[in-house]
Amino acid sequence: MNAQHRAEPETVRDREVDAEQQHLDRVYRRLEEKIHEAEFLMDDASKRAQVGTPGALAERDAQVFRAGVHLNRLNSEFEDFLFGRIDLLEGKTGERGPDGAYTSVEPAEGAIRHEGGQQLADIAETLHIGRLGVLDADYAPLVIDWRAPAAAPFYRSTPVAPGRVVRRRVIRSKGRRVLSVEDDLLRPELKARLDGEELAVVGDGALMAALGQARSHTMRDIVASIQAEQDEVIRAPAASVTEVEGGPGTGKTAVALHRAAYLLYQDRRRYAGGILIVSPTPLLVSYTEGVLPSLGEEGQVAIRALGSLAEETTGAEATTYDEQSVARIKGSARMVKVLRKAARGALDLGLRTPVPERLRVVAFGARVELDAGELAAVRQQVLAGTTPVNLMRPRARKLLLDALWEKSGARRRYEDPELAAEARQGFDEDIAGEEEFLAFLDAWWPELTPRQALGAMADEGLLARWSRRVLRPGEVRTLARALAARLTPQGEGPLSVHDIALLDELRTLLGAPARPKKREVDPLDQLTGLEELTTAADRNGGGRRERTAERQAAQERTEYAHVIVDEAQDLTPMQWRMVGRRGRHATWTIVGDPAQSSWTDPDEAAAARDEALGKRPRRRFELTVNYRNPAELAVLADRVLALAMPGVEPPRAVRSTGVEPSFAVAAGGAHEGERAGEGAGLGVSVRESAARLLTEVEGTVGVVVAMRRREEARAWLSGLGERVVTLGSLEAKGLEYDAALVVSPAEIADESPAGLRVLYVALTRATQRLEVLSAAPDLPDEDGVPDLLRD
Numbered sequence: 193m194n195a196q197h198r199a200e201p202e203t204v205r206d207r208e209v210d211a212e213q214q215h216l217d218r219v220y221r222r223l224e225e226k227i228h229e230a231e232f233l234m235d236d237a238s239k240r241a242q243v244g245t246p247g248a249l250a251e252r253d254a255q256v257f258r259a260g261v262h263l264n265r266l267n268s269e270f271e272d273f274l275f276g277r278i279d280l281l282e283g284k285t286g287e288r289g290p291d292g293a294y295t296s297v298e299p300a301e302g303a304i305r306h307e308g309g310q311q312l313a314d315i316a317e318t319l320h321i322g323r324l325g326v327l328d329a330d331y332a333p334l335v336i337d338w339r340a341p342a343a344a345p346f347y348r349s350t351p352v353a354p355g356r357v358v359r360r361r362v363i364r365s366k367g368r369r370v371l372s373v374e375d376d377l378l379r380p381e382l383k384a385r386l387d388g389e390e391l392a393v394v395g396d397g398a399l400m401a402a403l404g405q406a407r408s409h410t411m412r413d414i415v416a417s418i419q420a421e422q423d424e425v426i427r428a429p430a431a432s433v434t435e436v437e438g439g440p441g442t443g444k445t446a447v448a449l450h451r452a453a454y455l456l457y458q459d460r461r462r463y464a465g466g467i468l469i470v471s472p473t474p475l476l477v478s479y480t481e482g483v484l485p486s487l488g489e490e491g492q493v494a495i496r497a498l499g500s501l502a503e504e505t506t507g508a509e510a511t512t513y514d515e516q517s518v519a520r521i522k523g524s525a526r527m528v529k530v531l532r533k534a535a536r537g538a539l540d541l542g543l544r545t546p547v548p549e550r551l552r553v554v555a556f557g558a559r560v561e562l563d564a565g566e567l568a569a570v571r572q573q574v575l576a577g578t579t580p581v582n583l584m585r586p587r588a589r590k591l592l593l594d595a596l597w598e599k600s601g602a603r604r605r606y607e608d609p610e611l612a613a614e615a616r617q618g619f620d621e622d623i624a625g626e627e628e629f630l631a632f633l634d635a636w637w638p639e640l641t642p643r644q645a646l647g648a649m650a651d652e653g654l655l656a657r658w659s660r661r662v663l664r665p666g667e668v669r670t671l672a673r674a675l676a677a678r679l680t681p682q683g684e685g686p687l688s689v690h691d692i693a694l695l696d697e698l699r700t701l702l703g704a705p706a707r708p709k710k711r712e713v714d715p716l717d718q719l720t721g722l723e724e725l726t727t728a729a730d731r732n733g734g735g736r737r738e739r740t741a742e743r744q745a746a747q748e749r750t751e752y753a754h755v756i757v758d759e760a761q762d763l764t765p766m767q768w769r770m771v772g773r774r775g776r777h778a779t780w781t782i783v784g785d786p787a788q789s790s791w792t793d794p795d796e797a798a799a800a801r802d803e804a805l806g807k808r809p810r811r812r813f814e815l816t817v818n819y820r821n822p823a824e825l826a827v828l829a830d831r832v833l834a835l836a837m838p839g840v841e842p843p844r845a846v847r848s849t850g851v852e853p854s855f856a857v858a859a860g861g862a863h864e865g866e867r868a869g870e871g872a873g874l875g876v877s878v879r880e881s882a883a884r885l886l887t888e889v890e891g892t893v894g895v896v897v898a899m900r901r902r903e904e905a906r907a908w909l910s911g912l913g914e915r916v917v918t919l920g921s922l923e924a925k926g927l928e929y930d931a932a933l934v935v936s937p938a939e940i941a942d943e944s945p946a947g948l949r950v951l952y953v954a955l956t957r958a959t960q961r962l963e964v965l966s967a968a969p970d971l972p973d974e975d976g977v978p979d980l981l982r983d
């Protein structure tokens with residue numbers, strides 16, 4: 193950026209804002225024209241197709257109504273429908289970068305003239321960039337979709353590699369009104385002219401303005417200020433596996449969401465199979481789920497928390513967390529063996545009706561009976577296969593009939609094989625149709641649900657049998673007690689996040705239940721909007737009806753065309769298996785940060801991840817810039833990183849606020865011999881600190897406490913209003929607040945073997961203020977700085 197260009201008389205700014213306003217007016221006029229056109233076409237079509245039927249009028253009205261809704265949406269939801277502009281030199285035609293975008297297009301020879309020691313050029317092309325593409329009546333682009341290859345230079349050009357871009361402009365608008373513009377000059381040494389006038393430059397750049405804004409309870413898209421290293425990930429070809437690592441605040445979540453929108457734009461047909469975004473917590477899901485609609489995408493993307501990932505298959509959703517000691521057992525890959533035995537063993541338990549000990553039928557006028565030993569032998573024979581247990585029923589039926597046929601002695605009566613076969617067929621039909629036989633089969637080979645099998649594991653004796661030589665006796669006791677504390681023997685009761693992966697595994701071991709009923713199509717969904725105006729992929733992909741069907745399918749889907757895993761460092765081996773099943777034929781994007789992992793055995797998780805991804809080739813990217821934390825706060829977190837993961841390079845914080853982190857000590861909590869949090873001292877101090885932080889920032893305050901303190905902390909903070917959020921340390925993942933209050937770092941660090949990494953997460957949540965409140969175990973010094981955070 194060049195300081196001398198920054199001297200901007202107010203009139204230049206006004207003139208530039210005015211020019212953009214005129215362009216935005218043109219865009220809206222065009223959008224209105226398109227809406228009228230759409231209304232006319234629909235009207236006409238419905239008249240011709242469905243004259244006279246009452247449904248026709250309703251349908252048409254619904255469609256016209258829908259068109260109006262879309263115009264409204266453009267007016268209100270998209271605060272900045274049009275947000276960018278690039279002014280370009282004349283380019284060499286036909287050249288593309290390695291990923292197919294026009295990124296590497298260099299200026300044409302002669303685009304820059306050298307005269308009297310000066311570089312001169314004329315702007316050859318101006319492109320406006322927005323959330324959706326809009327063409328004018330002559331098919332010239334008024335707005336380019338941000339995901340189109342032609343928009344890539346808006347994000348990728350830098351002063352070091354400007355390509356054709358001379359000026360990059362971020363336009364801020366609200367509804368139909370342009371509020372301001374911010375320019376970056378990418379070739380400051382160049383004197384460029386646009387329509388015969390010198391190119392104007394306004395503002396201080398858009399990124400810093402975006403980063404300084406107050407945070408609310410929902411994430412904003414970053415479409416106007418995506419940075420070059422992020423853009424590379426967003427537009428990476430979707431082949432196989434894209435792995436992205438980066439420290440806290442480097443934009444991994446933002447990039448993952450924008451990548452989903454990009455992939456859909458680029459190849460909607462391919463991703464009609466759905467995109468799944470896996471998020472660690474429901475809090476992070478609700479924080480991020482507004483971003484895709486703001487990018488013009490919603491239907492084909494499912495954002496799911498790990499605790500609700502198996503809802504479609506098992507109907508189960510997590511509502512609680514496990515203690516770390518329990519989570520470690522439930523998440524371990526060793527559970528696969530235990531579950532395999534449990535799924536089979538549960539057949540013997542008479543979970544629905546008592547298991548019958550003998551089978552008696554009447555054949556050829558005589559009684560035939562199988563006793564307990566014979567039945568056990570049949571069962572063993574059936575279970576020798578690998579078919580899911582519930583789906584083994586037909587085989588169980590067949591082998592029972594075999595055994596009865598043998599026992600009846602009928603086989604010996606027929607020498608002629610043809611006669612024997614005929615007699616056998618009659619025998620099978622007679623027996624298998626008998627009420628008694630059917631009732632026996634129901635009781636002896638009941639259809640089991642995953643919940644029932646999980647509930648059965650709450651019995652310590654059974655669990656010990658099923659986990660012999662897999663879990664240690666202490667682990668068996670811990671697991672059985674944890675299950676029994678919440679679940680009935682039938683498996684009813686609240687489930688934890690880690691139970692969900694177990695249920696999903698059990699569901700594959702047991703076999704799928706009947707498919708859920710399809711939902712009704714909402715007639716208002718027949719017209720989905722304007723996003724398709726200029727996307728070629730859409731036109732190729734067929735009409736709106738097709739997309740409506742896709743949207744519906746997306747809600748019921750259990751396998752996806754692309755899977756994006758956010759906070760991938762936290763998936764347990766069992767969760768990797770659950771996620772892996774949803775992307776067996778998918779391409780993948782995996783974003784994470786090993787330094788923030790709360791899982792205790794990274795090697796075991798890495799092996800499960802490798803298994804989920806199979807042999808697909810992988811492409812790795814790294815994000816290096818921390819956009820969230822001001823440098824003053826990042827320093828503190830970096831100290832914990834050095835303890836948690838010695839030698840790991842922290843991301844570079846680009847912002848500075850001049851405000852250092854503050855330290856406080858809980859009332860009466862810093863003295864030797866006192867236990868942290870005993871009495872009211874800690875609660876009073878937490879409330880005081882949170883109340884003060886509320887006065888210091890405009891937006892949100894996140895209070896992070898050890899998991900076991902979540903409930904009491906909520907009570908301490910009640911009544912402080914919606915801007916304050918109380919979080920257990922594991923819930924803070926991925927979220928951010930204007931101010932963060934971290935309560936007793938030592939307590940958080942001591943909660944599990946991965947505690948230091950969990951503390952690192954807590955210390956990297958703030959965008960403006962960070963306060964650390966110590967209690968006795970923190971051993972604060974005279975300045976209140978806890979032992980763990982001292983230099």
Ligand SMILES: Nc1ncnc2c1ncn2[C@@H]1O[C@H](COP(=O)(O)OP(=O)(O)OP(=O)(O)O)[C@@H](O)[C@H]1O
Pocket residue numbers: 399402403412413414417418419422438439440441442443444445446447785788819820925926927928956
């Ligand atoms: N290019 C950008 N322009 C503006 N804001 C950005 C940009 N990149 C990231 N941010 C902002 O920085 C913050 C951190 O981004 P994000 O939550 O995606 O990071 P993350 O890497 O997922 O962090 P964590 O590992 O802590 O979950 C968000 O507020 C995001 O909007």
